[in-house]
Amino acid sequence: MPDVDKNQLGRWQAVLEAQTGINLNQHEHILRKGLNPWLQGMSDDEAELTLARSESQPWQGLGGLVDHLAVKETRFYRNPAAYRILAQYVQRRLQDSQQARLLLDMWSAGCSTGEEAYTMAMTASELIQSAEQRAYFGVIGSDISSAAVKSARQGSYHVRRLQSLPDTLRQRYLVSDDNLNYRIESQLASRVCFVQSNLLDARATPKSAMDVIFCQNVLVYFRGWRQKQVLNNLVQRLKPGGILLIGASEGRGWQHPDLIRMPGDDVQVFERRRDGNQ
């Protein structure tokens, strides 16, 4: 492992931040820990070359480094307040649609290993089934980390990772492989898909407009101005009348002329105006 000096460390931090938004300026030890396996076995010259190449490459070139450095902590039903808001929204849409067929497109932006996207799907599925209405929903989960996306697609979780999920949902939407590992049952899984995608890229997947966007515990690692930049891009992906949910401490002070701030504890909720710019 080459000796990464202060100057190189600063350059690595700058590359990481410019390409992913993740700011580890105050977390030198995390950056060093992530760089260790990345630079393992390289001479000083090779490490310098890798750094110089990364500085001029698109973000995909940082693949393994991002997998090591991105904080991927997540869990099913992580923030119950967010799912209560989602349930209210789905209920309202079901009531409004009456005889018409309801279509709901949802996005978990920065989905990590998939728990958030699957919980969104479970929440919608529960309400749609009990309403016995003609309705269809799809959830797309996106994340910059290819390792996270791979794991999300597998949809297989150790029993320990299901602790936050209410028993009824666990019984309905997960099947046990061997009493220790559970996987998302196939019907729910068929409504959820995952893509590797960078939130800094305004034109990245998903391209279609969404009814619901969750972007929680992602922007907290970005600088304030960049949080606002990403949020402004997310607004462009929201259908009129659609809702955007972000963490309670993210995007502090952010406002957008096309959005109305809705009441919400432990989560910030915004609804896109029906008469705004599109």
Ligand SMILES: C[S@@+](CC[C@H](N)C(=O)[O-])C[C@H]1O[C@@H](n2cnc3c(N)ncnc32)[C@H](O)[C@@H]1O
């Ligand atoms: C702490 S997890 C949050 C997971 C989930 N949203 C939740 O609240 O439980 C943050 C995720 O954001 C992803 N992420 C960080 N920067 C990103 C970017 N520029 N584009 C897309 N995903 C990003 C990380 O890879 C990580 O999986």
